[in-house]
Amino acid sequence: MELFDVFATVVEQQSLNKASLLLNISQPALSRKIMRLEEELGVPLFKRKGKRLELTRAGEICYEHALERKRLERKLEQALQGFKAHTPPASIIIGASLTTLQSTLPDLITIYTREYPMTDVKAVTGKTHEIVPLVKEKKVNIGLVASSISEPGLTCVPLFVDHLCLVLPVKHPFADRSTLTIQDLHELPMILFSRGTWYRVLMDEMFHRCAVYPDVKMEIDSFEAITRLVTTCEAATLLPESYLRHTLMENNQLTVRYIAELEQTKRTTSLLYTEEAFHEPSIRQFIDKAMQHYHAEFPAD
Incomplete structure (x- = not known):
């Protein structure tokens, strides 16, 4: 075992006696290993106060180094594991x-x-x-x-099965409405997905079926751009429920409203x-x- 590993065990056990039992070596042999490490480094690592060992400042630095060595060794072992089994990393x-x-x-x-x-x-x-x-x-x-x-x-x-939701800026006139229906989307300024995307096809089919035609201000294929522009443009949008994380809504000052017809726009992610x-x-x-x-x-x- 490396001297730094022996040293780290003594620090963690806070006792030469306990460390010697754990390492399965005699206490005198363990003491000699610590002394050899101190001689090699040229600095004392412990202050002995009665039966108690206390790290010096140099000892604290060496213990941090010993922990870093262990971490790097574990990382190396993980990286080489696939090659030891004669298989490349997956x-x-x-x-x-x-x-x-x-x-x-x-x-x-x-x-x-x-x-x-x-x-x-x-x-x-x-x-x-x-x-x-x-x-x-x-x-x-x-x-x-x-x-x-x-x-x-x-x-x-x-x-999982997903559906579309109406997403509004928190200060939108519709944000505090007690009830909303699909007809409220007629001529409503909206930012929607670009034409040809699956969600936009789903929206257009629903609009046609319900005879609802919103005022489409922008057509964008980026969720992130839509959520940012909705508040800036004081418009509404339709987004899948699975995307509406709490932090996203809070950071962009958005609120969500559920409308019965939108809950029928089910999509299965597979x-x-x-x-x-x-x-x-x-x-x-x-x-x-x-x-x-x-x-x-x-x-x-």
Whole structure:
């Protein structure tokens, strides 16, 4: 055992006797090791007060160094683990639709990499109809789309069901209304998703069905830009409920209102993968982690 490891054990046990028992060496041998470290460093590490050991300032610095050494050794061991098993570090390529990339994927990657820090996770974006062939052709390992897909050769696993909500600046005239209906959106100044996105298709179908035609001031494909501009322009917007985190609403001074017709705009966010991909341990772990997280956060009714 390295002298710094022996020294750290003595510090943590606060006793030569306890440390010698833990290290399975005699107390005289342990004392000699500490003395040798002090001789090598040229400074005393302990002040002896009766039977008690007290660190000197030099000892405190050396203990911090010993802890840093341990941390670096653990990090090195983790980094080399895959190579010891004669396998390269795992990697996952995720194909995500733009809306899931902005709303669903960041949380999922954070949760996964916290438990599997050595996995290299990459993401590419595209519309849902572009992600599906990428998964089939094995250009990405997993697809994450705000839709339910039925495609030969692909497994589609639903994660959660989402719907649109009316989002308003806190000082908007509608913010304090006791009730709102879908008709209140007629000619209402709004900032909406760009045409062609799945959520915008969903909105336009609903508007047409309800004979409601808002005053669309801007069309943007970025969640972040929409949430910032809504307050600046004193407009309204429609956003998926899963995106409406408390901090997001608070930081942008926004409030959410629920309207019955909007709650019918249901979208299922799903994972797509091939059977071959599922047999890869890292991909199966990602799928399991996604299902655990979202089934807990969005329990089925």
